[in-house]
Amino acid sequence: MFPRTVSAGSVRSLAPAAELPEAAPHPGPELRRDPLHAANGVAPLRAVAPRSSSDPLSFAGLAACIADARAAALAGGDGPPDPTTFASLRARLERAAAKLPPSYRREVADPLLRSLERLGARGFARVLAEDPEREGAARLLLDVAQAVLQHGEGYAARATAAFQEVVSDLYEGFxxxxxxxxxxxxxxxxxxxxxxxxxxxxxxxxxxxTATETLGVEAAVVSLPAANASAGILAWPALAHETAGHDLLEADDGLRDELARVVRERLLGEKMGLALADYWADRIEETASDVLGVLNMGPAAAVGLVGYFRAMNGAAGGAGTLRNVGRTEDPHPADIARAYLAAETVRLLSFEGATRWADRLTAEADRDLGRIRLGEFPVTAGVAKASAAVVARAIAQTRLRALDGRAFRDLQDWRDQDEAVVAELRRELEGAGARTGKARVEAGRYAEGAYAAHAVAAGVYAAIGGTSSPEQAMTGMIGMLAGMHDRNAAWGAPRVAPSSGAPAGPRVA
Structure with missing residues (x-):
């Protein structure tokens, strides 16, 4: 979904040699500077039953969430400056590595230090000089270094703990x-x-x-804008797309290619035409990541996608609506096609309200409906929606050789139990906000069986339902996630007994 996702094999090893490394991140249109294609004519919305503002399906707070995400993007601001002096970086990494859990010292920090030693001061300077825009090998090296430094040096410690807990939960849960x-x-x-x-x-x-291993590192690195440490709650559901999507797709050899074949075959089997089949299949990386994000975080991932795209399009100077045109050179499908895909993935989930959520999400996307063009071909709204439904089923329900005959929906799903946990966490967030004016939730006060993906969903539901402001929901969500991280044994905390209500291990769907 988001700008800099690196494909497998795109980076050569930084290690031993004089030959300079290269990297080729996927381009990302979400922070685009070009004007949006205007919507020509708005289709009538399907009827949606009125709901109270306390129901997240009312979307009563969605406009405020979009404004919050847009303001966070426009506020700018970066994380800590990139270290560019070899000796200083090496010394800081050695100190920071000592504060990481043993597994991250072994798989991330120590291999990174060894790669730096092989490069030496001259090699390090050469890598930076040959990637002045920080879009390739230098960006990769500095991002891995920043991940180690920010943890070890305590940058934005509470928000970093929350961020890490979400990513760890999504990866381990799958x-x-x-x-x-x-x-x-x-x-x-x-x-x-x-x-x-x-x-x-x-x-x-x-x-x-597959990119970081060129440095000898055995873990992915996920980045969020520093502004989202305190604002822009709709950016947080994107972590399901990045971690449960891109990182897991890249982790299994052959999985992405198999999914592309399946999607192409299913669309052709439904007589959708070769051009449309190729359009979706050629964008399988982003398409499958959208589906997997919803399977792992439920409707919050879908509504987050719609709201975040509107916010980023507005921040880039556009109309603040979903794009109806997907350019041929863009590796991402058109925004509106992705919104329909997310809605149809929600429809496949097992919880009782899945159909209502899917219909509401489709109706919300329809607000931005104009003349759809996917690649070189115009497409009717009906065809766009029908193809999205076929693609969602193909990715979620097909038994895949790369997964030893299992389907993704067999491994991850969103059930009534998940919705019940989210409802309980949301009550905690909203209760704390009503008492204090800011939703600060005490560590450990969680519904039994609650994990980080539930906490993000609870924050999003509270904010889009309008019962909490985006700021209140964000504050409470980060506090809840940081409390979960404090009890995460993988990060050195003693494991709390399940009867306490605190998370006891990776989320099992």
Whole structure:
């Protein structure tokens, strides 16, 4: 979904040689500077039953959330400045590494230090000089370094803990799913991704393990703009797209290619035409990541996608609506096609309200409906929606060889139990906000079985339902996530007994 997602094999090893490394991140249109294609004519909205403002399906607070995300993007601001002096960077990394858990020292910090030693001061300077725009090998090296430094040096410690907990939960939750028993472990990525705060200009992005392993590092790195440490709650559901999507797709060799074949075959089988089949299949990386994000975080990932795209399009000088045109050279599908895809993925989920949520999300996307063009071809709204439904089913429900005959929906789903946990967490957030004016939730006061993805969903539901301001929901969500991280044994905390209501392990869907 988001700007700088690096494809497998796009970076050569930084290690031993004099030959300079290269990297080729996918381009990202979300922070685009070009004007939006105007919507020509707005289709009538399907009827949606009125709901109270306390119901997240009312979307009573969605406009405020979009304004909040747009303001965060326009506020700018970066994370800590990139270190550009070899000796200083090496010394800081050595100190910061000592504060990481053993697994991250072993799989991230120590390999990074060894790669730096092989480069030496001259090699390090050469890498920076040959990537002055920080879009390739230098960006990769500095991002991994920033991930280690920001954790070890305590940058925005509370928000960083919250951010890390979400990413760890999404990654571990997928790998620990009960139905994954008997499925081979991923081919890449030993530990969950490490997180870092970056610039507003780049938006959310990830370097998958297939990129970081060129440094000897065995974990992905996920980045959010530093502004989203305190504002822009709609950026946080994007973490499901980055981590449960891109990072896990890249972790299994052959998975992405198999999904592309399946999507193409299903669309052709439905007589959708070769051009449309190629359009979706050629964008499988972003398309599948959208589907996987919804499977792992439920409707919050879908409404987050719609709201965040509107916010970023507005911040880039456009109309603040979903794009109806998907350019041929853009690796991302058109915004409106992705909104329909997210809605149709919600429709496949197991919780009781899935159909109502899907219909409401489709109606919300229809507000921005104009003349759809996917690549070189105009497409009717009906065809766009029908193709999105076929693609969602193909990705979520097909049994895949790369997953040893399992389907993604077998491994991750969103059930009534998840909605019940989110409702309880939302009551905690809203109750704390009513008492204090700011939703600060005491550590440990969680519904039983609650995990980080539930906490993000609760914050999003509270904000889009209008019962909490985006600021209140964000404050409470970060406090809740930081409390979860304090009890995460992988980060050195003693494991709390499940009866306490605190998380006891990776989320099992």
């Amino acid at each position: 790998l620990s799913a009960e139905d994954r028993r008997g499925v081979k472990p991923p081919d890449h990525g030993v530990v969950p991704p490490l997180v870092r705060w970056g610039s507003a200009e780049t938006g959310p992005y990830t370097w998958p393990a």
